[in-house]
Amino acid sequence: MSRSHELSGRIDRVAEDAVRRLARSLSRRSFLGRLGAALAGGAALPLLPVSRVSAAEEPGVAPAAPEGIAGPEGDPASCQYWRHCAIDGFLCSCCGGSHTACPPGTTMSPVTWIGTCRNPADGKHYVISYNDCCGKDLCARCFCNRNEGDRPAYFPQKSNDINWCVAAPSTVYNCSTAIVLGVAVES
Amino acid sequence: MRAPAAVLVLAALAAGGAGAQPISGPRLDYVLQCMGCHLEDGSGAPGRVPTLAGVGRFLRVPGGRDYLVRVPGVAHAPLDDAALAALLNWMLARFDPAAASAPGFVAFGAAEVARLRAVPLADATAQRRALLAALETAR
Numbered sequence: 001m002s003r004s005h006e007l008s009g010r011i012d013r014v015a016e017d018a019v020r021r022l023a024r025s026l027s028r029r030s031f032l033g034r035l036g037a038a039l040a041g042g043a044a045l046p047l048l049p050v051s052r053v054s055a056a057e058e059p060g061v062a063p064a065a066p067e068g069i070a071g072p073e074g075d076p077a078s079c080q081y082w083r084h085c086a087i088d089g090f091l092c093s094c095c096g097g098s099h100t101a102c103p104p105g106t107t108m109s110p111v112t113w114i115g116t117c118r119n120p121a122d123g124k125h126y127v128i129s130y131n132d133c134c135g136k137d138l139c140a141r142c143f144c145n146r147n148e149g150d151r152p153a154y155f156p157q158k159s160n161d162i163n164w165c166v167a168a169p170s171t172v173y174n175c176s177t178a179i180v181l182g183v184a185v186e187s
Numbered sequence: 188m189r190a191p192a193a194v195l196v197l198a199a200l201a202a203g204g205a206g207a208q209p210i211s212g213p214r215l216d217y218v219l220q221c222m223g224c225h226l227e228d229g230s231g232a233p234g235r236v237p238t239l240a241g242v243g244r245f246l247r248v249p250g251g252r253d254y255l256v257r258v259p260g261v262a263h264a265p266l267d268d269a270a271l272a273a274l275l276n277w278m279l280a281r282f283d284p285a286a287a288s289a290p291g292f293v294a295f296g297a298a299e300v301a302r303l304r305a306v307p308l309a310d311a312t313a314q315r316r317a318l319l320a321a322l323e324t325a326r
Contacts, residue, residue: 110226111232126207157221182210185215187212
C-alpha cells in the first residue's frame with residue numbers, strides 16, 4: 001500500500017471511529033426532534049397521536065387496567081394517557097407491543113428511567129418505569145414527548161433524553177413502555 | 188381532610204395488584220433516584236453499572252466511607268442531607284445487611300452527609316479503583 005493510501009486509510013478509520021462514537025453518545029431526542037419535524041410535514045401525519053387523544057376521551061374505548069388500578073384506564077396508545085406524563089419516545093402500544101410489553105423481536109432494557117405520574121382516576125401518584133424496548137429500528141409511530149419531572153442529562157437518573165437501551169443486548173432503540181411499579185406514598 | 192398515611196397504605200393494599208404496592212421513605216428515594224440503573228435487587232449492569240451487593244466493603248478502607256457519599260450519583264441526588272443519609276443507611280441495610288449490622292457500624296447522619304457532599308469528587312472512577320485496590324491489599 002502506498003504512503004498516500006495508508007494515510008487516507010488511517011483518516012477513514014479515524015473518521016469512522018469518531019462518527020461511531022458520536023452516534024453512540026447522541027441523545028435520542030436530537031434525532032427524534034428532527035424525525036418529528038420531518039413527520040409533521042409528511043404523509044405520516046395520521047400516525048401522530050393527535051387523533052387518538054380525542055378517541056381516548058370517548059367512552060367505551062378504554063381497555064381494562066392490567067395491574068389492578070382503580071378507575072378508567074384511558075388509552076395507552078395516546079400521548080395524553082396518564083402514565084405517559086414523562087415519556088419521550090414512541091409508544092410500544094402503537095408498535096406491536098403494549099404499554100407494559102415490548103413488541104416481538106425486541107428486548108426490554110433492564111436499566112430505565114423512573115418517575116411519577118398522577119392518575120386522575122384516583123388522584124394518586126404512581127411510580128412509572130419507562131423501560132425502552134431495544135433491538136429493532138425506530139418504531140416511528142405515536143411519538144410522544146411529555147416531560148413532567150424530566151431533568152437535564154447532568155441528572156442522568158432523571159433524564160429521559162438518554163438512550164436507555166445502553167445496557168440492553170442491542171443499543172438500537174425501538175419504543176418505550178410505561179410500567180407501574182407502585183404507588184408513591186410521601187412520608 | 189388528609190387521610191393518615193396508614194390509611195393510604197391500607198387503601199393501596201386493598202386496591203390489590205402487584206403493580207400498586209405502596210412505596211415510601213428511603214425506598215421511594217431509591218426507586219426514583221437509583222433503581223433505574225442499579226435495578227431493584229441492586230445488581231446493576233455488569234461492566235456499566237456497579238453492583239450494590241456488598242457495598243459495605245468500602246467502609247473497611249480509609250476514604251471508603253467518604254466515597255459512598257461523594258460518588259456523584261449520591262452527592263448530586265436531588266435529596267436533602269437527612270433524606271440522603273437515610274437513603275444510604277437503607278441501601279446498606281438492604282444490599283449489605285452484614286456490614287450494616289456489624290458491631291462497629293455507625294449510621295450516616297445528615298451533618299456528615301452535608302460536609303462530605305460539599306466536596307466534589309474530581310475523578311470518581313480513579314477513586315473507586317484505588318479503594319478496590321486497597322481492599323484487595325487488605326484481604
